[in-house]
Amino acid sequence: MIGMKKLSVLVVDDTIVYRKAISDVIEEIPGVELAGVAHNGKIALAKIKTLQPDILTLDIEMPVMNGLEVLQELRAKYPKIGAIMLSTLTAEGSDMTMKALELGAFDFILKPQTKGQAEGKKAIKQLLQPMLKAFAQSRGVPALRGKTTGTARPSVTKVPPRKFTSLNRKKTAGKSKSEIVTIGISTGGPNALSQMLPQLPGDLGVPVLIVQHMPPVFTKSLANSLDKKCALHVKEAEDGENILPNVVYIAPGGKQMKLVAGLDGQNRRIKLTNDPPENSCKPSVDYLFRSVGDYYVGRTTAVIMTGMGSDGTKGLAVLRDKAAYIIGQDEASCVVYGMPKTPAELGYIDTVVPLNKIAEEIVKSVKK
Incomplete structure (x- = not known):
């Protein structure tokens, strides 16, 4: 990875437990680096100017400035910066997530339902790691290119283009x-x-x-x-x-x-x-x-x-x-x-x- 640009992530969440868990996960993922943290959307936008992250992990429900408001600002001023939303398993959380995806959020993950911190961190990593790799692939970030995203693809054997010989x-x-x-x-x-x-x-x-x-x-x-x-x-x-x-x-x-x-x-x-x-x-x-x-x-x-x-x-x-x-x-x-x-x-x-x-x-x- 020497000399290769890593994917830079800004963690935005008003809850210290999630800021810490997500920050720890990011530092464990090869090819990814933590740009910084912010506890509300207004602070996040201020930090974007200097930190210039590739992507945000963005809590939807925050005081001062919520995730949807941050996304609107991103789309207007920083269209190349991506966002992965953190949502809750509620009707309100899901409705807000749909709006976030329509505003251009890359994807979303659910905040863990588990009680233990270790289990919660593991759940976040399982969801976040493939998403960050997929985002890096889509944006051509060198440190993560060439990695398979999500579920592994089967080995590919080329076959001729179809000539409609199947059945009828x-x-x-x-x-x-x-x-x-x-x-x-x-x-x-x-x-x-x-x-x-x-x-x-x-x-x-x-x-x-x-x-x-x-x-x-x-x-x-x-x-x-x-x-x-x-x-x-x-x-x-x-x-x-x-x-x-x-x-x-x-x-x-x-x-x-x-x-x-x-x-x-x-x-x-x-x-x-x-x-x-x-x-x-x-x-x-x-x-x-x-x-x-x-x-x-x-x-x-x-x-x-x-x-x-x-x-x-x-x-x-x-x-x-x-x-x-x-x-x-x-x-x-x-x-x-x-x-x-x-x-x-x-x-x-x-x-x-x-x-x-x-x-x-x-x-x-x-x-x-």
Whole structure:
């Protein structure tokens, strides 16, 4: 690391326990250095001028100047400085976090629920370390470049680009239309979804199922926030409900979501389970994608978007073999080019487009 620039972090929190815990964690992470600490937003902004950090860890709820107010100032005056929010597992905390992500925060972590300081510090490190590495990758900070972000990616074996030889896809390519859309997304997702979903028409004609990596409570806030912006109805999915056209279902945090046969044998319905995490994720994109493939052979549009790690790659392999039409977000418009990267390298993706073109591709696939 000698001679290489480290990722510089300013810790902003009004609680001394969290300032100390986060500062200690930062000093333990290779390639990262502590720029300083601040106990409210006003002091943080004053220190930014002299310390010039790459990123802030930013408590949302603070006196004098809260995290959202700091973010607004960052966006106006220091747009290159990132922020990772620290939030509480409450309805108010989740609503504020959604606003923070819309204001351009890189990601967020939950303040630990554990009582012991050692356990809390360990929980913070497990969440914060991959995020800082992902941020460093996205900004090209040398000391952390080349490191895998989030869940390790599988080894990549190049395969030829698809020629629609899977199942009946060769015959149906360009002719059949999709009857369902399913989306996998993570870091940068709330902001990306708030840009993409409002571009979809209210008469899309098919259901949309989304896994966005988030904890419980936060997925409901996300659904409520998106519903206000979209022509489609957006809701947090409920166990046992039949899926309907023109409705967007977001998998609840802390649950796995899949499709199963409806009680009438014709409709498809949502099943929420307590099955274990996959790729350290619950909900998991792979888990949802596999189940969609079971019921919509040759009639699925799958979209893989910005996010850390590799969740979705194995599910896309299943969907590819079941003749799905697969859209990938391009590297330039991703906050973190993790989840779409391996499927693209493996040749699973039919079309790669920037964020502002994804809705258009979805509409084409369901309106053929």
